[in-house]
Amino acid sequence: MADMGLVVVGAGGRMGQTLIRVIHEMEGVVLAGAVERQGSPALGRDAGELAGVGSLGVTITDDPLAAFSKADGVLDFTAPAASVEFAGYAAQARIAHVIGTTGFSADDEAKISAAARHATIVKSGNMSLGVNLLATLVKQAAKALGAADFDIEVLEMHHRHKVDAPSGTALLLGQAAAEGRGISLEDNSVRVRDGHTGAREAGTIGFATLRGGSVVGEHSVILAGAGERIVLSHNAEDRSIFARGAVKAALWARDKKPGVYSMLDVLGLN
Numbered sequence: 001m002a003d004m005g006l007v008v009v010g011a012g013g014r015m016g017q018t019l020i021r022v023i024h025e026m027e028g029v030v031l032a033g034a035v036e037r038q039g040s041p042a043l044g045r046d047a048g049e050l051a052g053v054g055s056l057g058v059t060i061t062d063d064p065l066a067a068f069s070k071a072d073g074v075l076d077f078t079a080p081a082a083s084v085e086f087a088g089y090a091a092q093a094r095i096a097h098v099i100g101t102t103g104f105s106a107d108d109e110a111k112i113s114a115a116a117r118h119a120t121i122v123k124s125g126n127m128s129l130g131v132n133l134l135a136t137l138v139k140q141a142a143k144a145l146g147a148a149d150f151d152i153e154v155l156e157m158h159h160r161h162k163v164d165a166p167s168g169t170a171l172l173l174g175q176a177a178a179e180g181r182g183i184s185l186e187d188n189s190v191r192v193r194d195g196h197t198g199a200r201e202a203g204t205i206g207f208a209t210l211r212g213g214s215v216v217g218e219h220s221v222i223l224a225g226a227g228e229r230i231v232l233s234h235n236a237e238d239r240s241i242f243a244r245g246a247v248k249a250a251l252w253a254r255d256k257k258p259g260v261y262s263m264l265d266v267l268g269l270n
């Protein structure tokens with residue numbers, strides 16, 4: 001089979017540049033296009049030169065539809081409004097769309113599901129193998145250690161530039177814990193504590209957010225009981241773990257029917 005042609009949207013961003021480097025290194029894929037927003041200083045530059053791997057002959061453009069029409073898939077780590085728009089274009093072009101963007105509203109999620117009638121979408125708050133394996137362990141632990149005896153808290157830290165909270169990964173891990181407990185995360189999560197909060201309500205799942213410096217991504221799920229505590233953690237040291245996962249997802253999605261899939265599907269952990 002021919003190499004899969006991939007477009008990187010948000011090509012000038014932290015993940016965009018990492019994706020370009022990883023596509024250049026990996027077998028079975030080739031960079032077919034690179035897109036940035038209108039007015040970006042990256043427009044007109046060679047994507048490979050911007051990412052530090054030398055010229056790849058791919059010029060960064062602000063025309064996603066033209067780029068998608070010549071590709072087999074799109075890798076998207078941008079912003080919620082942009083990803084919703086790209087899902088519509090990927091559906092028109094009938095190509096795979098891998099979405100790593102986080103911070104979606106319920107309305108955004110509904111629009112992405114609508115686009116998935118025609119596009120094969122893989123979407124996850126974290127594309128790394130380690131975090132997705134951790135999610136399966138969290139689900140197991142939350143099921144085994146009941147709400148009467150163990151409180152669940154999710155703690156995360158990211159770099160100072162991150163704009164959404166809790167992180168997509170924290171919500172993914174919270175969702176795994178909720179599924180283990182057989183409860184709805186939406187109805188049982190505590191996202192903020194401030195002032196006289198009263199005692200902790202049994203069965204809730206708490207979230208705490210730290211931001212600072214250059215931290216790539218650190219997550220811990222704490223199961224706290226009387227006299228003991230279990231901590232399940234993942235520390236990301238390099239963004240290439242997310243990029244390699246995204247490329248793997250695109251290759252996996254190539255022959256799949258339209259729909260929304262997760263990294264658990266890609267990794268066979270579902």
Ligand SMILES: NC(=O)C1=CN([C@@H]2O[C@H](COP(=O)(O)OP(=O)(O)OC[C@H]3O[C@@H](n4cnc5c(N)ncnc54)[C@H](OP(=O)(O)O)[C@@H]3O)[C@@H](O)[C@H]2O)C=CC1
Nearest residue numbers: 010013014015036037077078082100101102125126127242
């Ligand atoms: N699921 C996962 O495994 C991971 C998810 N993420 C998520 O990916 C997203 C991006 O993270 P990161 O790379 O650090 O962020 P950056 O801000 O570094 O990169 C985002 C890029 O997307 C560009 N962009 C925004 N809107 C558009 C648009 N309409 N068209 C084209 N390009 C656009 C931005 O341009 P400009 O700067 O001009 O706005 C920027 O270059 C975040 O939501 C983050 O949480 C990150 C790592 C892993």
Ligand SMILES: O=C(O)C1=N[C@H](C(=O)O)C[C@H](O)C1
Nearest residue numbers: 102125162167168169170217
């Ligand atoms: O913004 C980031 O950097 C990251 N975002 C994702 C998230 O919200 O969990 C994944 C990773 O932790 C890095």
